[in-house]
Amino acid sequence: MGAWALLPLLLAxxxxxxxxxxxxxxEVEENTMPSEPLVDIFVPTGQDVxxxxxxxxxxxxxxxxxxxxNVTPDYEENTMLLAHLECRRGDTVxxxxxxxxxxxxxxxxxxxxxxxxxxxxxxxxxxxxTIVISETELKAQDRDKDDILFYTLQEVTPGARNVFSxxxxxxxxxxxxxxxxxxxxxxxxFQLVVRDTRDENAVPxxxxxxxxxxxxxxxxxxxxWFLPCIYSDPRVCIHAQYHGAVPTGHKLPGPLxxxxxxxxxxxxxxxxxxxxxxxxxxxxxxxxxxxxxxxxSGNLTMTRSIPSPKTFxxxxxxxxxxxxxxxxxxxxxxxxxxxxxxPRFPESLYLGTAAxxxxxxxxxxxxxxxxxPLRIRAQDPEFPDLNSAIxxxxxxxxxxxxxxxxxxxxxxxAQAGVFxxxxxxxxxVTSGTATxxxxxxxxxxxPTPTASPGGxxxxxxxxGTSQTTPYGTSRIPLxxxxxxxxxxxAEMGALGGVLAALLLLALIALGILVHKHYGxxxxxxxxxxxxxxxxxxxxKAFQADQEVNWAPAPSPSPGRTPAKVPPEPALRxxxxxxxxxxxxxxxxxxxxxxxxxxxxxxxxKSILTKERRPEGGYKAVWFGESIGAEAxxxxxxxPTAGEDEDEDADSxxxxxxxxxxxxxxxxxxxxxxxxxxxxxxxxxx
Numbered sequence: 001m002g003a004w005a006l007l008p009l010l011l012a013x014x015x016x017x018x019x020x021x022x023x024x025x026x027e028v029e030e031n032t033m034p035s036e037p038l039v040d041i042f043v044p045t046g047q048d049v050x051x052x053x054x055x056x057x058x059x060x061x062x063x064x065x066x067x068x069x070n071v072t073p074d075y076e077e078n079t080m081l082l083a084h085l086e087c088r089r090g091d092t093v094x095x096x097x098x099x100x101x102x103x104x105x106x107x108x109x110x111x112x113x114x115x116x117x118x119x120x121x122x123x124x125x126x127x128x129x130t131i132v133i134s135e136t137e138l139k140a141q142d143r144d145k146d147d148i149l150f151y152t153l154q155e156v157t158p159g160a161r162n163v164f165s166x167x168x169x170x171x172x173x174x175x176x177x178x179x180x181x182x183x184x185x186x187x188x189x190f191q192l193v194v195r196d197t198r199d200e201n202a203v204p205x206x207x208x209x210x211x212x213x214x215x216x217x218x219x220x221x222x223x224x225w226f227l228p229c230i231y232s233d234p235r236v237c238i239h240a241q242y243h244g245a246v247p248t249g250h251k252l253p254g255p256l257x258x259x260x261x262x263x264x265x266x267x268x269x270x271x272x273x274x275x276x277x278x279x280x281x282x283x284x285x286x287x288x289x290x291x292x293x294x295x296x297s298g299n300l301t302m303t304r305s306i307p308s309p310k311t312f313x314x315x316x317x318x319x320x321x322x323x324x325x326x327x328x329x330x331x332x333x334x335x336x337x338x339x340x341x342x343p344r345f346p347e348s349l350y351l352g353t354a355a356x357x358x359x360x361x362x363x364x365x366x367x368x369x370x371x372x373p374l375r376i377r378a379q380d381p382e383f384p385d386l387n388s389a390i391x392x393x394x395x396x397x398x399x400x401x402x403x404x405x406x407x408x409x410x411x412x413x414a415q416a417g418v419f420x421x422x423x424x425x426x427x428x429v430t431s432g433t434a435t436x437x438x439x440x441x442x443x444x445x446x447p448t449p450t451a452s453p454g455g456x457x458x459x460x461x462x463x464g465t466s467q468t469t470p471y472g473t474s475r476i477p478l479x480x481x482x483x484x485x486x487x488x489x490a491e492m493g494a495l496g497g498v499l500a501a502l503l504l505l506a507l508i509a510l511g512i513l514v515h516k517h518y519g520x521x522x523x524x525x526x527x528x529x530x531x532x533x534x535x536x537x538x539x540k541a542f543q544a545d546q547e548v549n550w551a552p553a554p555s556p557s558p559g560r561t562p563a564k565v566p567p568e569p570a571l572r573x574x575x576x577x578x579x580x581x582x583x584x585x586x587x588x589x590x591x592x593x594x595x596x597x598x599x600x601x602x603x604x605k606s607i608l609t610k611e612r613r614p615e616g617g618y619k620a621v622w623f624g625e626s627i628g629a630e631a632x633x634x635x636x637x638x639p640t641a642g643e644d645e646d647e648d649a650d651s652x653x654x655x656x657x658x659x660x661x662x663x664x665x666x667x668x669x670x671x672x673x674x675x676x677x678x679x680x681x682x683x684x685x
Contacts, residue, residue, distance in 0.1 A: 018095040019087030030075040037066035052084030073103040109143040110206030117211040125219035138172040140194040147196040156189035182218040222268025223325040224318040247338030255299035257384040263298035265318035274320040281315040306335040342432035343378040364407040378425035397421035
């Protein structure tokens with residue numbers, strides 16, 4: 001019992017003779033360095049503490065009996081730091097202590113891709129769901145070993161997002177989702193983004209990006225295509241079929257002209273663009289060798305003439321040079337009788353220009369394009385192959401001639417003006433002919449083109465220069481009333497129709513006006529019974545059939561009774577229409593308003609007056625101062641037919657009332673028969 005009671009005392013005495021620490025394991029986050037000492041060391045008297053050789057180099061330092069962290073810890077460099085403490089008495093090591101510092105990992109490093117731009121070639125015929133780029137090639141590296149990386153694929157090329165995708169958010173393998181089309185899209189670019197946190201708003205969070213470029217490599221997927229073709233979709237072509245016509249009894253020297261164009265095929269895979277070889281399949285019409293096809297160009301030619309009308313159906317094959325793929329199309333050639341086929345000119349009038357003084361053989365320039373020579377070309381619509389067999393000549397003008405399809409001068413141009421020439425086209429195979437007209441402007445200076453409706457141009461001759469037309473063998477001056485060459489016959493016809501319509505409307509309007517104002521007179525002259533007409537401006541007493549007798553009435557003797565009314569012939573003389581008085585030059589007729597008088601009723605001058613008024617423009621009966629004085633009937637002016645009807649009616653009523661008053665004063669025995677003789681519309685005095 002006594003020995004066991006002394007053991008704690010012995011241990012306390014032993015500890016007092018060695019070094020000791022109260023803690024040997026510590027945890028520190030990377031990138032942080034505590035300012036306080038890690039631990040205090042108990043060192044006995046007479047001993048010294050030092051760092052042993054097995055300590056992490058440069059990681060710790062001793063200041064007295066305290067242990068400090070000497071560096072900022074980095075988890076990616078050292079996950080554990082060791083401090084080896086040795087207590088010595090002199091050269092003898094009395095005690096050894098070990099202090100461990102565990103470095104805790106912190107997300108302080110961004111992920112890194114092993115590349116900045118990665119280019120990958122993908123064949124056009126790659127299958128859907130194929131892994132185009134593996135995960136190991138696209139995976140990013142993160143020094144933070146505990147981080148989980150998340151990947152996203154962002155399109156750079158519009159529309160490429162649906163073509164490729166990533167296998168998963170944590171698996172960056174690139175997968176093909178749609179078939180590729182070299183002709184539609186040959187290159188696609190993406191941006192691959194990686195993040196070391198699930199939430200992009202987390203702190204801290206790091207990202208990295210890299211560029212992926214996918215180059216589509218063409219594959220042999222499509223056969224040759226005969227052009228022109230109709231596309232139902234970008235991968236399918238509905239091939240063209242060709243047709244043409246040849247004349248019977250003739251062998252065409254050159255390749256056949258077909259519609260809608262020459263036989264031509266291209267490789268459907270334009271990225272490969274294999275050369276196409278043409279051939280005629282056997283077992284079809286034409287296998288007798290009438291037609292042959294050039295293997296390289298596809299031109300179809302004749303080997304012999306065809307005696308009678310016949311239709312050939314040729315099956316033409318277009319094959320790739322590597323014999324990998326081919327396609328077929330049909331060519332229809334109709335052999336027809338060529339008699340009666342006529343060439344045609346696309347224009348009925350051609351416009352050209354030439355400089356005055358041009359010598360022989362100078363080309364006439366096109367008025368629409370003065371820098372280009374004027375070309376006249378006819379076509380045979382039924383046999384396009386015979387267009388090359390058409391010859392041209394000028395039939396009626398010795399100053400110009402044809403050089404192929406070009407008009408050139410045959411003599412020196414010594415006279416300015418506008419000249420016309422007839423060009424005849426002759427098909428040497430079918431013997432058909434056609435003609436057209438060429439208008440050539442010859443001017444002293446370089447002509448300036450003037451736009452014309454026919455698409456060409458006309459030249460304006462220099463002022464003072466006569467325009468002559470050498471049509472035939474004589475030169476006829478161009479009449480001023482001739483058709484303007486700047487306008488076509490159709491345009492002149494349309495203008496004439498418009499003018500005729502306007503003239504017809506004007507005649508109709510004129511007829512209505514004449515009928516309105518002169519209809520009654522026209523009916524009277526025609527011998528028909530006169531219909532009752534409303535009273536107008538004219539006095540009916542001045543509308544008799546006899547001429548007006550301008551002789552004055554005889555004057556009664558002084559002191560005698562007033563003269564009787566002259567017999568009926570004399571009164572009828574007064575009723576004659578008044579011939580218009582000759583107007584002096586420059587005189588403007590007075591308006592109907594001029595006959596109004598402020599003194600008369602309704603502002604109208606009376607025709608009965610005792611004073612002779614010098615002014616004209618009205619009818620008046622003038623009396624002397626006494627009853628026995630001489631009375632004059634004076635017609636100063638004939639009213640116009642166009643005066644206002646209301647004003648005429650008022651004037652007629654006023655005149656009639658005044659005339660009745662005079663008649664009452666002069667009435668006497670024996671006047672009854674005279675009254676009966678006069679009509680209801682007559683006025684007598």
